[in-house]
Amino acid sequence: TLEGENVKELKPEKKAENQLVVGVSLSTLNNPFFVSVKEGISDLAKEHDTTVKIVDAQDDSVKQSNDITDLIQQNVDVLLINPVDSFAIAPAVESANQANIPVIAIDRSSESGKLLSLVASNNSEGGKMAGEYLERVSGKKALVGELQGVPGASATRERGKGFEDYAKEHLTVVAKQTANFDRAKGLTVMENMLQSNPEVTAIFAQNDEMALGAIEAIEAAGKKEIKVIGFDGTEDGLKAIKSGKLDATVAQKPTEMGRLALQTAYDFFNLKDVQAKVDSPLELIEKNK
Amino acid sequence: MNILLQGISKAFGENKVLVNVDFDCVGGEVHALMGENGAGKSTLMNILTGLHKKDQGTIFIDGKERYFSNPKEAEEYGISFIHQEMNTWSEMTVLENLFIGKELKNKFGIIQNKKMEALAKSIFEELTIELDLSANVSDLSVGQQQMIEIAKALMTDAKVLIMDEPTAALTEREILALFKIIELLKQKNVAIVYISHRMEEIFQISDRITVMRDGLTVGTMKVAETDVDDVVRKMVGRELSDYYPKKTARIGEVRFEVKNISSKGKFNQVSFAVRSGEIVGFSGLMGAGRTEIMRAIFGIDPIDSGKIYIEKKEVVLKNPSTAILNGVGFLTEDRKSEGLILDFSIEDNISLPSIDGFTVKGIIDEKAEDEFAELLMKRLTVKAQNKDISVGSLSGGNQQKVVLAKWIGIGPKILILDEPTRGVDVGAKREIYQLMNELAERGVAIVMVSSDLPEILGVSDRIIVIHEGKIAGEYPKSEATQENIMKLATGGY
Amino acid sequence: MENSMKKNQLKELLGKLGPVLALLVLMVIVTILNPNFIAPINLLNLLRQVSVNALIAFGMTFVILTGGIDLSVGSTLALSGALVAGMIASGLDPILAMIIGVVIGGVLGAVNGLLITKGKMAPFIATLATMTIYRGATLVYTDGNPITGIGDSFIFKFVGRGYLFNIPVPVILMVMAFVLLYVLLHKMTFGRKTYAIGGNEKASYIAGIKIDKVKTLIYALSGMMASVAGIIITSRLNSAQPTAGQAYEMDAIAAVVLGGTSLSGGKGRIFGTLIGALIIGTLNNGLNLLGVSSFYQQIVKGIVIIIAVLLDRKKK
Amino acid sequence: MENSMKKNQLKELLGKLGPVLALLVLMVIVTILNPNFIAPINLLNLLRQVSVNALIAFGMTFVILTGGIDLSVGSTLALSGALVAGMIASGLDPILAMIIGVVIGGVLGAVNGLLITKGKMAPFIATLATMTIYRGATLVYTDGNPITGIGDSFIFKFVGRGYLFNIPVPVILMVMAFVLLYVLLHKMTFGRKTYAIGGNEKASYIAGIKIDKVKTLIYALSGMMASVAGIIITSRLNSAQPTAGQAYEMDAIAAVVLGGTSLSGGKGRIFGTLIGALIIGTLNNGLNLLGVSSFYQQIVKGIVIIIAVLLDRKKK
Numbered sequence A: 001t002l003e004g005e006n007v008k009e010l011k012p013e014k015k016a017e018n019q020l021v022v023g024v025s026l027s028t029l030n031n032p033f034f035v036s037v038k039e040g041i042s043d044l045a046k047e048h049d050t051t052v053k054i055v056d057a058q059d060d061s062v063k064q065s066n067d068i069t070d071l072i073q074q075n076v077d078v079l080l081i082n083p084v085d086s087f088a089i090a091p092a093v094e095s096a097n098q099a100n101i102p103v104i105a106i107d108r109s110s111e112s113g114k115l116l117s118l119v120a121s122n123n124s125e126g127g128k129m130a131g132e133y134l135e136r137v138s139g140k141k142a143l144v145g146e147l148q149g150v151p152g153a154s155a156t157r158e159r160g161k162g163f164e165d166y167a168k169e170h171l172t173v174v175a176k177q178t179a180n181f182d183r184a185k186g187l188t189v190m191e192n193m194l195q196s197n198p199e200v201t202a203i204f205a206q207n208d209e210m211a212l213g214a215i216e217a218i219e220a221a222g223k224k225e226i227k228v229i230g231f232d233g234t235e236d237g238l239k240a241i242k243s244g245k246l247d248a249t250v251a252q253k254p255t256e257m258g259r260l261a262l263q264t265a266y267d268f269f270n271l272k273d274v275q276a277k278v279d280s281p282l283e284l285i286e287k288n289k
Numbered sequence B: 001m002n003i004l005l006q007g008i009s010k011a012f013g014e015n016k017v018l019v020n021v022d023f024d025c026v027g028g029e030v031h032a033l034m035g036e037n038g039a040g041k042s043t044l045m046n047i048l049t050g051l052h053k054k055d056q057g058t059i060f061i062d063g064k065e066r067y068f069s070n071p072k073e074a075e076e077y078g079i080s081f082i083h084q085e086m087n088t089w090s091e092m093t094v095l096e097n098l099f100i101g102k103e104l105k106n107k108f109g110i111i112q113n114k115k116m117e118a119l120a121k122s123i124f125e126e127l128t129i130e131l132d133l134s135a136n137v138s139d140l141s142v143g144q145q146q147m148i149e150i151a152k153a154l155m156t157d158a159k160v161l162i163m164d165e166p167t168a169a170l171t172e173r174e175i176l177a178l179f180k181i182i183e184l185l186k187q188k189n190v191a192i193v194y195i196s197h198r199m200e201e202i203f204q205i206s207d208r209i210t211v212m213r214d215g216l217t218v219g220t221m222k223v224a225e226t227d228v229d230d231v232v233r234k235m236v237g238r239e240l241s242d243y244y245p246k247k248t249a250r251i252g253e254v255r256f257e258v259k260n261i262s263s264k265g266k267f268n269q270v271s272f273a274v275r276s277g278e279i280v281g282f283s284g285l286m287g288a289g290r291t292e293i294m295r296a297i298f299g300i301d302p303i304d305s306g307k308i309y310i311e312k313k314e315v316v317l318k319n320p321s322t323a324i325l326n327g328v329g330f331l332t333e334d335r336k337s338e339g340l341i342l343d344f345s346i347e348d349n350i351s352l353p354s355i356d357g358f359t360v361k362g363i364i365d366e367k368a369e370d371e372f373a374e375l376l377m378k379r380l381t382v383k384a385q386n387k388d389i390s391v392g393s394l395s396g397g398n399q400q401k402v403v404l405a406k407w408i409g410i411g412p413k414i415l416i417l418d419e420p421t422r423g424v425d426v427g428a429k430r431e432i433y434q435l436m437n438e439l440a441e442r443g444v445a446i447v448m449v450s451s452d453l454p455e456i457l458g459v460s461d462r463i464i465v466i467h468e469g470k471i472a473g474e475y476p477k478s479e480a481t482q483e484n485i486m487k488l489a490t491g492g493y
Numbered sequence C, D: 001m002e003n004s005m006k007k008n009q010l011k012e013l014l015g016k017l018g019p020v021l022a023l024l025v026l027m028v029i030v031t032i033l034n035p036n037f038i039a040p041i042n043l044l045n046l047l048r049q050v051s052v053n054a055l056i057a058f059g060m061t062f063v064i065l066t067g068g069i070d071l072s073v074g075s076t077l078a079l080s081g082a083l084v085a086g087m088i089a090s091g092l093d094p095i096l097a098m099i100i101g102v103v104i105g106g107v108l109g110a111v112n113g114l115l116i117t118k119g120k121m122a123p124f125i126a127t128l129a130t131m132t133i134y135r136g137a138t139l140v141y142t143d144g145n146p147i148t149g150i151g152d153s154f155i156f157k158f159v160g161r162g163y164l165f166n167i168p169v170p171v172i173l174m175v176m177a178f179v180l181l182y183v184l185l186h187k188m189t190f191g192r193k194t195y196a197i198g199g200n201e202k203a204s205y206i207a208g209i210k211i212d213k214v215k216t217l218i219y220a221l222s223g224m225m226a227s228v229a230g231i232i233i234t235s236r237l238n239s240a241q242p243t244a245g246q247a248y249e250m251d252a253i254a255a256v257v258l259g260g261t262s263l264s265g266g267k268g269r270i271f272g273t274l275i276g277a278l279i280i281g282t283l284n285n286g287l288n289l290l291g292v293s294s295f296y297q298q299i300v301k302g303i304v305i306i307i308a309v310l311l312d313r314k315k316k
């Protein structure tokens, strides 16, 4: 036999918030973005006296699927999953389906298995927003460098695709390098890019961490005219925008994402209708605005 | 300086190594410490110099009780120990080796190489050593390394000097130089403890002899009042009549032949043949190239040219595995690093080269292996609790028997023995000679490399002498003498 | 004498049982804190979690016994997993694809072996280099994206997600590998040679052991075990992840060492490795069940490794 | 005799120059493919990038010379960086905070040293465990978030981002550390003891070298170098990252080995390590300048390491 077979229909039973045991599996807590998601969940849980069990997959899909079986063992009422990868998570979601535990995905979806709901911002839309911003501030012919996230991560793929699809007709992408969503990598990769492509006038960093690394390199090279847009709207990112160091970011609302996900679970156990897709808002935040 | 050890006892775990041992040595004398392998000689000296802790007993230095917590402390107090196992740093230079742990430095802590060089040169001059101070120790011969050890000890201005088998790796010339130094030190009133298995030199240089057996002192006597037989009797606890048992094997057909083998820079155009039942001794000075020839024959090192025949058929022994398949066994001169796996049991060591023969459908037949090992242990009278204890815990002589057992176990047609009795005590030596005779009787062709001239003369049917990588000549047993062999070995002068 | 022999045997037994005791203590503690732990279903779950690390660690045991190390297992896992997925996605018979995958794992391992034996490179550096190269190759092959669309082959799903008599298939594979490798290591000449090489390489060579051949085979074995683990993971995740297996070498090495095998070679047992893998698995599973935050989990895991190794040292 | 001595010296010279030649060849190739590489501004940039790895690798050189290894440097870097940032953020004088940070690095390193000497643990396992523990501690301390708000202390900014006579301060720190450690290793008894321990530990003990003390100091030194690197990174990023330094141990080890130091201890030079770090830096910078995709970069890096080490072997 295989795991994930014989899935039954989910039948919600009413359960009070303070009776719920919520299992949360996050892709990583080494990234402020997901720390914010976690905080969103735990703050709301505290308000309602809900028990949450949080596990951290450290960006390893295998560990995540192990973590999720561990949570299923503990008979959690609902799973909030932020997948490391939307393909790799599918079997774990199917196992949860089999165990009759509703699953709410956060930030990244699951390619198969049944989700009660997906709470996410639209990453490819976000990529496009970044493209539009750069075109606006740097002009149509802007020569853009792109700092990419962890290779293979869905955020990398989707933001890249949204951005590049738009850029094809509106901008010129002259360089692409991966900097692993990491600030220190963002710094060195940017330094090198400034050497190999001194002509760049704009940078799209697929998250704020890389953007913050990149602006240190740009400042050090004395090329303040280069426009940089990040992604996420982390606390640090927003601070940098306020102080004028960073030009813009496509802000997600990670804390909001976390809250929305847990709220969706509450709704379910209150026998309210639940939407299959809850859009976490994206917002372009710019300097001096 | 005088040292006096009284009632020293020491056990390693369950193993009582020293039991109530007394020993003393006074300034200006050479006091020899003798005894079978594992008798406890090195351990006693290690206790004196603080490497091991005693369990019981008292140590007096110049009449005052005194203990050292480590060798350095002993050395600073004037007691230097030239260890049996060489304590060199092969990747460091001669100069660095000489001064490890006591470098000269200026007030900023910077090492003063110039000053150290000058000091080293003067010591080398005194010892008539000619060595490049900037050479890496790994490029030196074992004998040269031993000289560094000696120089190191003398540099400290020792009042007591302990030498644990210092001549095991020295050439005749170096030995003579060493004996001169010992004479000099005696005159300077240094007390010298001298450990050796070489009977001749003991009687040549020492004033008193203490014999140990199984952790006990059997007796101390003045050299003038004793003789070799007496010392040997005390060492082994029984009368030992003939050191070199009579050989009765019938010498047959040529079993093994090498023709014109050469290896650039090592040896040149070496040819010889060995018959079944024959023991051929290889003599020569240290570094003459005997070991290199045997290693090449056995397939460890490559041969540039030449041919090897076993029972008249040409063979190419490209590695030890092929050599073994062709019935060749090779006991190497360095048993610890090349002969044994010290953590393995006696049994596993013995069966290693023949292990592929003990399988049934790929699975090791443990019963057959057990019987095999037990049989060989019995035949070689390996002294050990059982076949399952690790070889590392055996005495040197017994370890050597295990190495022999493993080669006998392959059922060799040809057996090459490189210094088979190095560091082995008289009793065990005799047993090894006896075994060689038995093997010869079974038709094995034996090659024995040895630097011990009396041994070569006592054991071989024929003696081939190597000089600078070439065969300098050969003598049948009947014509060989120490003199004519030394003459060939030194190039005829 | 008699007495001392018994004492020695007891000591040896304790030595062998050391890791087992550590495991039992750990399990008892976790059970007291959360009785869910000991539920059969959780234990099976735990075993399945352990299987991947155990398989890799079995191969690593041979490598470490020779005094070597294999840092490339994680990348080998990812690369062979990706290639198998690629083959299946492009329509190859899944069974054939898996067999080819294991062979590829063997070849990748043999490359390590050749660099180490013929190239005379230190195992640490050789496998550090191939770790980077194999990871790069995986990323190039997958273009950084997971490989999906592996389709619906029952047999392929079965490898990672199936059950046989209620036992997860990866667990069965782990047990089978254990038995085979146990026999290979402790009952066959190959194992004897493995120990001999680790105990004294020079002496082994002179005793007629073909060091280069044995070592190369051992690294190939390690690569094969990594690729089996890679296939299981690919099946479990229903996709091949280019980043799979990162840092797995560390867990495998930790399992081997916790099991009492010495990093300097020549000493150790594959049974110990199994126990070592179970200790790590129990820690991971137990700490999750106890709800310890992942940051503290790392601290606890490190400390447990230190304690276990120190206790093992003390005993000797 | 004369002749052979000259030959030997030539060989040794070549041995020493091997890594330098490799570096020069690499630089020439990159320059031909992209002349931007040789621009002074890029070279300074390259040196600054190299400085962090070089500082860690200098400490690692001592560790490896004793036959040990230090896997915890990356975590030590992150933890001390975070603590320094925390202290500054909470108002401590930046200079004092940095000094305390280096001391903490030394203490973290000394813990490794004690586990290895007093605990008799294999360096690989001891530092693998502390690598996990220190990382966990960093995450606990920072709660997974970067520490910011380090404020505007000139001196703190200066360490990572400043210039002195147009030379980046991290480069100056690297050169200073190199000179100091060069003297320590090659001109003082501490260095002599380091080589002696790696060459023959037992003989060193008999020669009165306090093995435990020297080793502990060496691991402390490695920790201190890691924390200096951590401070530079924190200053450059104007924040302390909990994930900083991950896998840095591998780059540092690679630099040491590329520089010709043997992993089995006793042989090697700190000058080689500097060159090794420059080779790795040139590869990183060069491959980026040439626009090689990061996937292929990994493959190329791995292959270059293998070639460099193999060439080094051949020469001997």
Ligand SMILES: Nc1ncnc2c1ncn2[C@@H]1O[C@H](COP(=O)(O)OP(=O)(O)OP(=O)(O)O)[C@@H](O)[C@H]1O
Pocket (backbone or CB within 6 Å): B012, B015, B017, B035, B036, B037, B038, B039, B040, B041, B042, B043, B044, B084, B393, B394, B395, B396, B397, B423
């Ligand atoms: N560190 C040690 N641990 C355990 N046993 C030891 C140790 N050192 C020596 N022994 C044992 O103590 C006994 C005496 O050894 P020792 O080295 O003193 O003998 P020896 O008289 O010097 O012999 P040889 O002539 O072979 O050098 C032997 O049985 C040996 O195995």
Ligand SMILES: Nc1ncnc2c1ncn2[C@@H]1O[C@H](COP(=O)(O)OP(=O)(O)OP(=O)(O)O)[C@@H](O)[C@H]1O
Pocket (backbone or CB within 6 Å): B138, B139, B140, B141, B142, B284, B285, B286, B287, B288, B289, B290, B291, B292, B293, B333, B451
């Ligand atoms: N490992 C080694 N490294 C460098 N030189 C060596 C090594 N082994 C032997 N030699 C040198 O090779 C030459 C021949 O040595 P070999 O060991 O064959 O001589 P031998 O006649 O067997 O004497 P011994 O009794 O010392 O073994 C000598 O000059 C020796 O210094």
Ligand SMILES: O[C@@H]1[C@H](O)[C@H](O)CO[C@H]1O
Pocket (backbone or CB within 6 Å): A031, A033, A107, A149, A155, A181, A206, A207, A208, A231, A232
């Ligand atoms: O959306 C998140 C964040 O952008 C983070 O920075 C990286 O992973 C993505 O999935």
Ligand SMILES: [Mg+2]
Pocket (backbone or CB within 6 Å): B041, B042, B043, B084, B164
């Ligand atoms: Mg001795």
Ligand SMILES: [Mg+2]
Pocket (backbone or CB within 6 Å): B290, B291, B292, B333, B418, B449
């Ligand atoms: Mg010899």
